Amino acid sequence: MTACEALIDGDWLAARLDAPDIVILDATSFLPTDPRDPKQCFREARIPGARFFDINDVVDPASKLSHAMPKPETFLAKVSRLGAGDGFKVVVYDANGGGSAAMRAWWMFRACGHEDVAVLDGGLPKWIADGHPVEDGPERPLAPRDWRHFTPREGGPRVVPMAEVLDNLTAKTAVLADARAAERYAGTAPEPRASRFFGHVPGAVNLPHANFFNADKTVKSPEEIRAIFAAAGAPLDSTPLVAMCGTGVTACVVAFAAFLAGKTDVAVYDGSWEEWGNSDVPVATGPKP
Structure with a gap:
């Protein structure tokens, strides 16, 4: 993957919302001092078809640290149930705009060897400001038949x-x-x-x-x-x-x-x-x- 493929803009994504090989993940997260609920924000407005990637859940459950990188088997179990798997391009964004949580998700995919992952430049705020569509309501869990196989690979950042x-x-x-x-x-x-x-x-x-x-x-x-x-x-x-x-x-x-x-x-x-x-x-x- 090249640098230009790691950062995509809203027009690029808007033209591909129905692409069968793209998975869109909302990785919104806030500091403990911020009273907002990221899942509620997701329910109120998200990019159509996006699924919620919870950086507070995709962690090592055995660690006392807030965001310890999970073992590969834990990561694959989480992301495969979001429809992210081998052969799919993953696009991540967050509602902060600055992309900190989205870039955490981006890094985690790369750490597990999945190179085809990109961050939406400007996140949800710019997506909305540019007039692109949003949807709301609760997320519907994927049926097991829609889960995707994800193969962790070595060689990513440490x-x-x-x-x-x-x-x-x-x-x-x-x-x-x-x-x-x-x-x-x-x-x-x-x-x-x-x-x-x-x-x-x-x-x-x-x-x-x-x-x-x-x-x-x-x-x-x-x-x-x-x-x-x-x-x-x-x-x-x-x-x-x-x-x-x-x-x-x-x-x-x-x-x-x-x-x-x-x-x-x-x-x-x-x-x-x-x-x-x-x-x-x-x-x-x-x-x-």
Whole structure:
């Protein structure tokens, strides 16, 4: 898959709403501090034919972390019941517009080896603003005959454990990019989830995920993205890049942006600050790595 195939616009999707080989997934999710119910939002307005991909459900049930990547067998069981399977192009979007949860879904499919997955640029808000149709009402579960076979494959981007991030404190073989807002990175703003400590992993650079979006929540150009990475001290070269955030969701915005700019192998530290900020590990504060 090329970068241009990973980001599609509303006109492209509107012309293919009835295509039999495209599966549309609404991955809307909100922070714990946001009172909105993503499933209610889905019932009130969604792209016709979309099914709900719950990033809070497609997780490792054995983990205490909010968004731990599930084992391949768990992932395939979840997505096959949404009609996503081998030979299908998956299009993901969310109601935030900025695409953070949609990009998490995109990254998860790629981590399981499914390359034919794309994000809708600007999400549901731009889809509606551009005059494209929506539907409402409860989602009807697919009958078992409509489930699709999904084959997990190796070779996708890696999930990085905390032990590897700890080792990198001294090895410094990878660049760690923190996608949280600057205030959370500096330790001057509270976390949306319980945290013993505030700040960032020592040496991590700050790449707030919001910086990768235009005012209308569409994604910035590859040239602009490369400039953002370079300015933060994370040039998109052969150096390994690991993204993190609060729970591994907006980290995938960093991974997606890097993909558009030509770096396809960005790993994600799934535990992110939810794990690091509640462990007895080194913590740095302030605006600098």
